[in-house]
Structures are given as structure tokens and as C-alpha cells.
Amino acid sequence: MSRRRMHLAAHFPGVNNTTVWTDPESRSQIEFSSFAHLARTAERGLFDFFFLAEGLRLREHKGRIHDLDVVGRPESITVLSALAGVTEHLGLAATVNATFNEPFELARRFATLDHVSGGRAAWNVVTSSDAFTGENFRRGGFLDRADRYTRAAEFLETARELWGSWTPDGIPRPFAHRGRHFDIAGEFTVPRSPQGNPVVIQAGDSDEGREFAASAADVVFARHSSLEEGRVFYADVKRRLAKYGRTPEDLKIMPGIGVVLGDTAAQAQEKAAEIRRQQTSPQTALRTLEQIWGVDLSSYDPDGPLPDIDPVADPALTQGRTRRGDTVAIAEKWAALAREKGLSIRQTVIEAGGRQFFIGTPDAVATELDEFVQREAADGFVLVPHLTPGGLDQFVDEVVPLLQERGAFRTAYRGTTLRSHLGLPDPVRKG
């Protein structure tokens, strides 16, 4: 039996504290040269696609703009359109909200990106329930959790109707969509693009998110990165496909991961620890703890013990950041972790917030990534480097060739569209 081949994508290190800006190698997160560098590196490594996240309002803490992390980013579809001019094969994926956009306009922007890139566009569909973000938009307000997903599902369905609305001969046909969230009619302004439907990516771990992915997505940007957790998630999502008349090959599961390489295992571990320290400065550690405790902790020493005071749930303290669930319960968990291991505030935040890294020599990392794919914990990975824009260089130079030697990754692009890289069927829409 032939070896399962993995898919690889690159996440541009944008805002948040996983992006290390204090490193001397850190460059602009805004200048086009940074985007071009990372995209060209990804294409040199024969990656499937390049991935941009989205931000629609700057985070605030205690009523003021959060100032510790990398912040500020250009608008994704525009950046990707420009990147289409400096790459040839690389897929170009934009995260765009289905809550604060309208189907006609967004379907048109993605169809145009697909045209000007020769069939390389992808849309990572996300939703928002955040009234804080809504303050920047006509819609304002917010949708409750259930409505977010029904709107997103209907949004995507409508977009697909629009993408498929021209005849194969290039004649626009009138369309009408009347549903719970959208009641629109007219003619789409863009003919069928090279991929027909741009690739749809979905990120989300909840039950609704998994169901949405199984019914409508081509790629899942997953969070699980331990082998066992990954296998469970993989099996669960793939199992859901059948009821939508889809096969397991129709949906690719790609967790977001960090990779830290060293000449020896020990050196890689040391480097990973240093990266975590850089990601969690003393100031970041304190502010993170304030978000969990819900109170002002600015008088505490980040290198000292955790506060001996009770946490309170204060949803208004930090705005614009994905909710971490029950903060009081998390605070208790963190306090227990600190007691058990004798950790300082900063050490606790690093330990508790540490995401799964693949850490080791290039050979060890290649082996481990391959194992994830062979054992069906993933179909591939979205690499999230900690450095802009050079954070992918070493992986492409040192790990990709090893994956290729193992027969675990392509040695050339076989097609020109993102769908062809991902091995996804060409959606032929009739009507």
C-alpha cells in the first residue's frame, strides 16, 4: 500500500503573542515584502496554500487597546490578490467573517481572486458573536451562537449558488435566493472561476463547527495536535461526512502546529523553551493572568507566586479575544498547576498556555509529522511560524526534503489549482 501523502500550508504570523517581535530577525508584519517572502518560501517548499487570519477590531484590556502583542494587519483578499502576482502555484486562503459581510459582495471578491490567481483561492469561513466587533459595522450588534452558524451555512450556500450561476458558455443567469438570513435576487457579475467554487476552509472545534465542516468544507483547520486527540477528532469528523453524501477524501483535516528545529533534540528543546519565554514576556504573563482572574493584578511580580485571591468572572475586562470558556474554573486549574509544580506567574502562563510543538531535529520532526498522517490523526498541517517573515525558511530547507525522501510529500506540483494540490474533486454545478 502506498504511503499517505501529507498536505502542507503556511500561516502568516500575524497578530498575537505567538508571534515573537523581540527577536532580532523579526520584520514588518505589514509590508508586502514580508508576505511575499513567506509565500515564496511556502511555494519553494511546494506547500498547498498560504493562510491569512482576520482581525476586525483591536483587542482591548481594561478599556484600553492591548499594546503588548504584534498588532495591525492589512486586509486579506487584497494582500492575496497581490501575492497572486508573485507566486504561480500556491493556494491563497483568506479568513473572512460570514457575520459582518454580505454574500453577493464576498462571493464576488473570492471569485475575482480565483480568476486573477488562475484558480488558487480559498475562503476560511469564520463567524462572530461579538458585539464589540460589531461596533465597527453597519450591522452592529451580534448574532447569538446558533444564528451565527445558520447564517454562515446559508451564506456559503448562497455564495455557491452565485458561483455556479453562469452557464458554461459564459452567460449570466438570473438567480434568486430566499432564506431565513438572505433574500436576494439578480445576476452575479463574475463568470465561473477556474475552480468553480473556491476552496472552503473551516476552523472550529465545537459540535456545530464539526457538523458545518462535514457538510460544507473542503479543509478543516483543526486545533488538535497530540496524536491521540488528533485521531479521535479525525475519526469523528470523517465519520460525519457520509450523511452528506461525501467520502473521507472530500475533506482534509489539517491541524495548526508549531515546529522548532535544532541540530540535536536537546538544542531544539532549549530553543522551544526560549521561544515560549519570548512569547510570554513578564508583562504578557501578568495581563494574561488578569484576563483569567478578572481583576487588576498589576502590583504582582510576574516572577513571584500566583495571587492568593479569588478569581471573578468579568467578561468586559478583555474585549476582542476569543473567550476561554469558564475563566473561574480555569483560574482554579492554573492555581493547582502552580502549586503542584511550584511555578511563578510567568512559568504558569507559559506551561498552561503552551501549544503543541513539533520539536526536534529535522529528521525527528519529519518522522513525527509523517506518523501523524499515516496513523490518521491528520491529512496534513498548517504551519504557524513564530517569526515574520523568515519563520518557515528552515522547515522548507531542512524538513521538506526529508519528507520527500520518505515519499510523504510531493516533489512537484501536479496541477495548477489549489483543488488539484489538495486532491479535491472539481465541483461541477449543473442547473
Add this chain to the structure above:
Amino acid sequence: MLHLSAAVDQPSAYDAASYLTLARLAERGGLDFVTLEDSFARPGPDALAVLARLAPATSRIGLVPTVTTTHTEPFHVQAAVATLDWVSRGRAGWRIDVSTTEGEARLFGRRQAAPSDALWQEAGEVADVAAKLWDSWEDDAEIRDAPTGRFIDRDKLHHVDFRGTSFSVKGPSIVPRPPQGHPVRVVDATDGPARRTAARYADVALVRATSAPQAAAVRNQLRSMTADFGRHPDQLRVLAGLLVDLGDGEHAAEPGHGGGGPRQTPQGPLYRGGPVDLAELIATWHGEGIVDGFHLTPVEPLRDLERLVNGTVALLQHRGLFRTFYPGSSLREHLGLARPANQYATTGARHEP
């Protein structure tokens, strides 16, 4: 200084290559900028995405997509235009337009068609909030101060707290202030309802006129309205908008058409004739101070743009009336417009030790 610009619109073109050919041609001619129309009402790609695609493949030419304000989100629009400025390193413009028809409203299904003057009033508000959002990051807001752990100086980021008649925006933008400070705003000021918005917010006004007196009258009115809004009239460039049909090659213009000036057609004022006569018309109108320059829409894109660049522009250059190279790199520099001050920038007093 004479300003020349051209439209790169083509029917039924969705691939990047054909637009790239036209934009490079215009750049070879040293034109200030190219425009690409956009509308939800008829077939055509998203203009801003197409021009963004051209940005890394061109180096000097200004890129001015139409982006409408009626059914779009002001926050998204300003972010996309600012981003075009980032990816082109200071060559972005924004041709502001409105969507007046019931058909366009039905594509969105969230508001009814409205009268043109109300829509232009709203377009002005969108232009206003866009400028505020572009200024919502001061130029030196990013500090990367390792000792204090601060990536930005949050005192240099500003909520805009904008409340318009049909929308509100809190801000700040997510995009840092673009290279030009404010990308260049272009408004077709031919029709009455657009004129106030142009006078108040535009850097470049386009005026479709068939005669020199008509163009001069609109320019004078625009300049006077600009002054009424507290701006210096020289902050506004007024360009005559003409369709050009250079299919007659080097032959003299038909009497009463090219040689005698443009004539009115259902598509707008049309100049028809040879590149030499067009150069004569441009030199005359500009020399007499009637307009600051021209925005030319080739009737047959590739043919007419080639004749424009190789014929008309070459002749104007030969006569010393038009630049032979770009002395600057940003669109504002081509237009001779200053980089705007930041409306939120504070004095240095706050930073005293």
C-alpha cells in the same frame, strides 16, 4: 504640471494578464494613474482585487479602483483601500461611487434604493470615516519597545467614534496608516449630487465635458466649493474625462469631431481622431488653465491606449508638456499633492519626561 490618466476597463476580461498589459503600457507612458470601474450592476470583476494583482508587477503607476459605498461596509472599504496602498507602496487611489438602482439593492436585500443626493451624502460620510480610520494609527504608533514590552504606543491609536446617518464605526482601523497617509480619493463630479462630495473630500475630480468653457465652469465651481469647505482649491486636481477613439490613426480628425473638440454621446464626451490632434486638444485645454489634466477612456482598450502612449503622450513629452520619467514613487507625488497631516496627531508635549 499636466496630469494624464487612463481607464483600463475591458469588457469580459477577468484574467490578470490583459489588465497587466494595459497598466504596463500606461506606466511606460508615465501616466499618473489607471482606473478600473466597478459596479454590482453589470458583469465585471472586483476592481480593487484586480489592481492589487497588478501592484507587484508594476512599479510607478497609480492604481485607482472604483469602490462603491452604498451596499458595502465602510470599515472593510477603508481597510481594503489602505491595503492596496501598502501592497503598491503608496500608489493607491479610490474612485468613490454610489449604487442607485433597485436592482443593486436587491443583490443585497437589506435596504431600498435611495435618491442619488442621499447616497452621495452617505458617500461623503464614508470618505470622511475612511480618512479618520486611516489616521487612527499615527505614523509612529508601532514602537517595538522591548524594555517595556510594548509593541505599540496605544496613545497613538485612536477610536474614531464616527456616527453617520446610516452607520457608525468605533475604530481604530486594523490597518496601520498607509504609506500615502490617505490614498488618493477620486470622484466623478459631473453630476450635481456628486459635486459637493467631490469638493469636500476628493483629491481628484473628474469632469466629463464636451467643451472648454463647460469644463472651465465646472472647475471654477468645484474650486470655489472646495474653498467653502475650508480647503485650498489647489488641493483638488480637476481632470477632463473623455472617451477616446484613435481608430483614425494619423489622419486628421473628422470635422466637427476630434479636430473640433469632443462631441456628446450616450456614453459621454467622445474624442475621435488622431493622436496628434488629441495632443493638440490636451495642450490647449491645459495651457489655457481650463483643467489640470485628463482622464482618458480608450474605446478600444489596447489599440487606443497604444496610440495614446506612443503617439499623443510622446508628442506632449517632446514638446516639454508632460513628464518623461516619474520623479517620485507615490501617486500623491505624481499629482503634486502633499501627504496629509494626521488629524489625530498630538503635539510632543505628552512625551516630555
